Amino acid sequence: MNTSRRQLLALAGIAPFATLAAAMQRAQAEGYRFGETPGEAWDIAAKAHEDLMAYPGLVMHGAEEIAMVCYEGMTMLDLVGPQYFFASMMGARVHLVSADPELRPVQGDTGFAIVPTLAMADCPGVLDILFVPGGTMGTVRAMEDDGLIDFIADRGSRAKHLTSVCTGSLILGQAGLLDGKRATSHWATRHLLPEFGATPVNARVVQDGNVTTGAGVSAGLDFALALLAQIRGRPYAEAIQLQAEYAPEPPFDAGSPDKIDPALGEPMHGMFAAALHAMREAAANRKQR
Amino acid sequence: MNTSRRQLLALAGIAPFATLAAAMQRAQAEGYRFGETPGEAWDIAAKAHEDLMAYPGLVMHGAEEIAMVCYEGMTMLDLVGPQYFFASMMGARVHLVSADPELRPVQGDTGFAIVPTLAMADCPGVLDILFVPGGTMGTVRAMEDDGLIDFIADRGSRAKHLTSVCTGSLILGQAGLLDGKRATSHWATRHLLPEFGATPVNARVVQDGNVTTGAGVSAGLDFALALLAQIRGRPYAEAIQLQAEYAPEPPFDAGSPDKIDPALGEPMHGMFAAALHAMREAAANRKQR
Numbered sequence: 095m096n097t098s099r100r101q102l103l104a105l106a107g108i109a110p111f112a113t114l115a116a117a118m119q120r121a122q123a124e125g126y127r128f129g130e131t132p133g134e135a136w137d138i139a140a141k142a143h144e145d146l147m148a149y150p151g152l153v154m155h156g157a158e159e160i161a162m163v164c165y166e167g168m169t170m171l172d173l174v175g176p177q178y179f180f181a182s183m184m185g186a187r188v189h190l191v192s193a194d195p196e197l198r199p200v201q202g203d204t205g206f207a208i209v210p211t212l213a214m215a216d217c218p219g220v221l222d223i224l225f226v227p228g229g230t231m232g233t234v235r236a237m238e239d240d241g242l243i244d245f246i247a248d249r250g251s252r253a254k255h256l257t258s259v260c261t262g263s264l265i266l267g268q269a270g271l272l273d274g275k276r277a278t279s280h281w282a283t284r285h286l287l288p289e290f291g292a293t294p295v296n297a298r299v300v301q302d303g304n305v306t307t308g309a310g311v312s313a314g315l316d317f318a319l320a321l322l323a324q325i326r327g328r329p330y331a332e333a334i335q336l337q338a339e340y341a342p343e344p345p346f347d348a349g350s351p352d353k354i355d356p357a358l359g360e361p362m363h364g365m366f367a368a369a370l371h372a373m374r375e376a377a378a379n380r381k382q383r
Numbered sequence: 384m385n386t387s388r389r390q391l392l393a394l395a396g397i398a399p400f401a402t403l404a405a406a407m408q409r410a411q412a413e414g415y416r417f418g419e420t421p422g423e424a425w426d427i428a429a430k431a432h433e434d435l436m437a438y439p440g441l442v443m444h445g446a447e448e449i450a451m452v453c454y455e456g457m458t459m460l461d462l463v464g465p466q467y468f469f470a471s472m473m474g475a476r477v478h479l480v481s482a483d484p485e486l487r488p489v490q491g492d493t494g495f496a497i498v499p500t501l502a503m504a505d506c507p508g509v510l511d512i513l514f515v516p517g518g519t520m521g522t523v524r525a526m527e528d529d530g531l532i533d534f535i536a537d538r539g540s541r542a543k544h545l546t547s548v549c550t551g552s553l554i555l556g557q558a559g560l561l562d563g564k565r566a567t568s569h570w571a572t573r574h575l576l577p578e579f580g581a582t583p584v585n586a587r588v589v590q591d592g593n594v595t596t597g598a599g600v601s602a603g604l605d606f607a608l609a610l611l612a613q614i615r616g617r618p619y620a621e622a623i624q625l626q627a628e629y630a631p632e633p634p635f636d637a638g639s640p641d642k643i644d645p646a647l648g649e650p651m652h653g654m655f656a657a658a659l660h661a662m663r664e665a666a667a668n669r670k671q672r
Contacts, residue, residue, distance in 0.1 A: 134656075134660075135656040135657040135659070135660045136656070136657060138653045138656035139653055139654055139655075139656045139657055141650075141653060142649075142650035142651070142652070142653025142654045142656070143650070143654065145646070145649070145650040145653070146647070146650045146651070146654075149646060149647060149650075152647075169467070170463050170466070170467065171463055171464060171466075171467040171627070174459050174460055174463040174464075175460060175463075175464075177459070177460075177493060177495070178458070178459065178460040178493055178600070181493035181494050182493075188493075188494055190495050199488070199498045204466060204467055204470035204471075204477075205470050205477055205500070206466070206479050206497060206498060206499075206500055207497065207498040208495060208496065208497050208498070209488045209495060209496040209497070209498065210495075211494070211495055260628075280628060281625075281628055298630070298632040299632075299634070309628050310626075310627065310628025311467070311626070311627040311628055311629070312604060312627045312628055312629040312631065313628055315601060315631070315633070316631060316632050316633055316634060319633060319634050319635065320634045323634065323635070328635065329644075329647055331634075331635060331637075332635050332637035332643055332644070332647055333637075333643075333647050333651050335633065335635055335637045335638050335643075336570075336637055336638060336639070336640065336643050336647070336648060336651050337599075337600070337651060338460070338599065338600040338601045338638070339549075339569060339570055339598050339599025339600055339601055339602055339638055339639060340600070340601040340633055340638040341587070341633070341636075341638030341639045341642065342601065342604065342605060342631035342633065342638075343587040343588075343605050344604070344605055344608060344624065344629055344630070344631065345588070345605060345608050345609045345612065345620075346608065346612070346617065346620060346621050346624055347630075348620075348621035348622075348624045348625055349624050349625060349627070349628055349629040349630030349631070350625070350628060350630045351625065353630065354621055354622075354624075354625050355618075355621070357434070357438060358435070358438060358441075358618055358621055358622050358625070359625060360431075360434070361430070361431035361432070361434040361435045361438075362431070362435070362622050362625050362626060363431070364427045364428055364430060364431025364434070365428055365431045365432065365435075366428075367423075367424040367425070367427035367428045367431070368424040368425060368428055370424070371423075371424045
């Protein structure tokens with residue numbers, strides 16, 4: 095593999111969509127020729143890029159500041175689903191924000207850790223998107239972490255879009271950001287929303303003013319696409335939906351309490367009893383901000 | 384927060400489902416009483432756990448060894464979608480495997496890194512599931528990494544289930560594991576499968592013998608549920624589908640080339656021209672194993 099190619103492949107540190115465009119632009123600037131096809135692949139990609147930019151209503155470039163709050167015990171899929179779509183917004187800066195100035199890895203609730211990219215102290219004051227993922231016991235700890243809740247309350251007071259997936263909405267509520275707002279949460283915790291100041295809505299994605307909340311875990315994909323369309327236009331969102339090949343075909347139809355056999359759904363709800371109680375305790379201790 | 388509660392919350396290092404069961408069992412063993420409800424939450428969870436175990440065809444516990452291969456430039460959502468479902472298999476051991484004995488963070492293609500949990504040298508020889516995620520330029524580099532491909536070929540020769548999502552199937556093929564097998568891949572790369580020894584099938588999830596492949600990125604959720612049902616029974620898979628609230632409602636219907644406006648779909652395919660060429664080059668250099 096020659097040096098030029100190594101340089102080219104070294105560009106793969108961002109989302110595929112952005113990667114190919116960036117690689118293409120840099121390669122062309124360097125007069126780079128790819129493998130045995132003299133520039134052909136780049137000519138195709140260059141035309142593709144121009145065609146997309148010319149598509150009515152598609153906003154190809156932006157400079158959004160996006161902060162995704164990371165905390166110990168968060169559910170990684172809550173974060174990584176939306177992160178895929180946010181990172182596909184060419185020009186946007188997607189920060190994984192941690193309270194730890196040393197940016198030590200943050201352990202999720204499925205047995206692995208991610209490395210945050212920005213300390214809360216360094217997070218831009220005015221954000222385009224503030225995002226909070228959910229979890230179970232880790233989310234209870236987050237609700238009881240004054241530093242974390244203060245950060246969310248502060249950035250939330252100025253963010254253009256206040257967002258969450260799963261039980262992340264309860265954290266937004268703990269920070270006083272959902273008072274009087276309609277919102278959703280994981281099906282097992284949606285009924286707790288009033289204790290966090292919000293009006294529960296049984297929907298996959300709920301928007302009320304500048305607050306957009308998603309339902310449990312996998313709802314993050316639907317949530318992110320809806321938000322992406324708002325910010326970059328529906329054609330951009332559809333292009334990224336295609337990139338993600340998001341044409342879901344669940345093998346079963348058991349993804350909500352009203353669809354699953356109650357003999358499975360009721361005990362699954364019961365499994366959350368301890369977490370629900372702890373969340374209620376946290377809500378009762380909610381500080382006014 | 385009292386010590387017992389801290390201990391309890393400290394148990395949140397695994398999937399919610401397993402967390403609550405483990406927390407419940409430990410709390411009961413310790414005679415722990417939760418908050419103001421003397422054991423009530425635990426009694427509910429205990430009964431829920433028993434009810435689930437009694438459900439016909441639901442296999443609650445197992446001891447599967449699952450290795451998810453991590454490489455620089457992989458698409459995180461390809462990995463984290465299935466990881467959520469695998470980690471919800473009570474008793475299973477889900478390893479994020481890296482070639483680096485020091486387990487340094489592995490950078491994905493959307494701008495952040497995860498911390499692998501096991502070095503290839505320490506990976507069990509016989510696996511229940513070997514999983515390979517996809518990517519674009521990073522996947523090309525993986526195809527050209529003899530150490531990585533040798534590891535996949537070796538573990539793949541003995542694994543009970545050989546699996547991938549997105550362009551991960553091309554890596555399985557590069558390791559000689561798809562010869563004569565039907566498989567799928569990301570829509571933009573599916574037509575390359577014959578160059579990697581496989582017969583392409585245009586489907587969300589494709590199973591051929593012990594090889595199960597998923598389509599692009601988001602197909603990992605459908606792939607994981609299908610595999611989970613095979614291993615732990617459909618009721619277990621449905622219970623985890625409910626936990627993940629996986630009842631998708633994409634706001635648009637643009638997730639495959641046959642659904643999106645061709646004026647968007649064709650340039651999106653064009654954006655992959657450079658990656659497709661590099662993947663073809665890698666296939667041409669494929670070693671016989």
